[in-house]
Amino acid sequence: DAGVIQSPRHEVTEMGQEVTLRCKPISGHDYLFWYRQTMMRGLELLIYFNNNVPIDDSGMPEDRFSAKMPNASFSTLKIQPSEPRDSAVYFCASSARRLRDRELSGANVLTFGAGSRLTVL
Amino acid sequence: AQSVSQHNHHVILSEAASLELGCNYSYGGTVNLFWYVQYPGQHLQLLLKYFSGDPLVKGIKGFEAEFIKSKFSFNLRKPSVQWSDTAEYFCAVSLYYGNNRLAFGKGNQVVVIP
Numbered sequence: 001d002a003g004v005i006q007s008p009r010h011e012v013t014e015m016g017q018e019v020t021l022r023c024k025p026i027s028g029h030d031y032l033f034w035y036r037q038t039m040m041r042g043l044e045l046l047i048y049f050n051n052n053v054p055i056d057d058s059g060m061p062e063d064r065f066s067a068k069m070p071n072a073s074f075s076t077l078k079i080q081p082s083e084p085r086d087s088a089v090y091f092c093a094s095s096a097r098r099l100r101d102r103e104l105s106g107a108n109v110l111t112f113g114a115g116s117r118l119t120v121l
Numbered sequence: 122a123q124s125v126s127q128h129n130h131h132v133i134l135s136e137a138a139s140l141e142l143g144c145n146y147s148y149g150g151t152v153n154l155f156w157y158v159q160y161p162g163q164h165l166q167l168l169l170k171y172f173s174g175d176p177l178v179k180g181i182k183g184f185e186a187e188f189i190k191s192k193f194s195f196n197l198r199k200p201s202v203q204w205s206d207t208a209e210y211f212c213a214v215s216l217y218y219g220n221n222r223l224a225f226g227k228g229n230q231v232v233v234i235p
Contacts, residue, residue, distance in 0.1 A: 033222075042227035043211065056222065091164065109155070110223060112165040 004113035006092050012119045018080040021116045024073055025094030033110060034067055034077050035091040043091075049075065061086075082120045089115045124148075125214050127226035135234050136204055142197040142229045144186075144212030154195040155213040155223065156186055165211065171195065182206070204235045 005024040013019055025032045033048040047057040052069045060067070064083070069075040079086055093110040124147045134140065146152065156168040169180025176188040186197045195212060212226040 035225075043225040045222065045224070048222060093165075109167055109170060110165075111167075112157075114164045 004092055004094050004111050006090075006113035006116050008116055009114060010117045010119075012121065013082055014121050015083055016081045017120075018078065019082045019086075019118060019120075021077040021090050021092075021118070023075045023077070023092030023113060025075070025092070026111055027073065029094035029096050029111070030072070031095045032069060032075050033093040033095075034075070035093065035112075037089045037091060037115070038087075046077070046090075079118075082118075084120045087118055087120050089117045091115045125212050125224050125226035127210075127212055127229050130227065130229060132229055132231045133234065134202060134231075137201050138233075140197075140199045140202045140206070140231065142210055142212075142231070144195045144197065144226060146193050146195070146212075146214045146224075148214065148216070149193075150216060153215045154186070154188060155215075156180065156184070156195075156197050157211045157213060157225075159209045159211065159228075161208065168197070168210070202231075202233045204233050207231060207233045 004026055007022045011019060030051050031048060034046040036044045036046055044059055046059045047067045048055055049069045052072060064081060065079055067075065067077045075092065077090060091112050093112045095110045126145045128143050154171040157165040158168045159165045168184050169178050169186055171178045171188050177185060179185045184197060184199050186195055188195050197210060199206065208231060210229045210231060213223040215223045
């Protein structure tokens, strides 16, 4: 398995431009998470999906951020318009469905992508 | 919502020294506990996890962690560190009967001097 695949790895853009980050989760995983990592705030959960449906987007900073998951193998995180304070590393992660009554082998373990480092000038 | 506290954000130690990183969480229910590691320039990788059973968990690369329920803690330890252990270490918690959502601590930046 190629793991969680994110693109682009690096993006440098100017303030006001639209940014689209992409993620391909591990095949068979039905949870997908978007995290943002900064020095000041650490790892923050932005939004997560279960079976392509957004479950909790309370971590999305503001309306400039949006995320979609049109199918089980693809998700996007969009920032429009971008601002310098959006500069961060954005991680996508996926995990498998939990098993409630038995050993949770594999479940609840997030596998992270390599991240997309965004710099907004 | 559960929260995770990690202290001593920056740790500097010499090779062969012992390492212990503290992790405390706020949630009183049954939880799953994790330590993730992020090597310089890389993504987060799972170091070890605790779901149930023996509270002393052994992970990769000689790391272990102990779950102490009464103290709401899940401290990470390694008896003798190597230069290659230089990394950032994150403790994370999720609800045992909840969804797969993880709450992360702010991390410990560990630098091992050769």
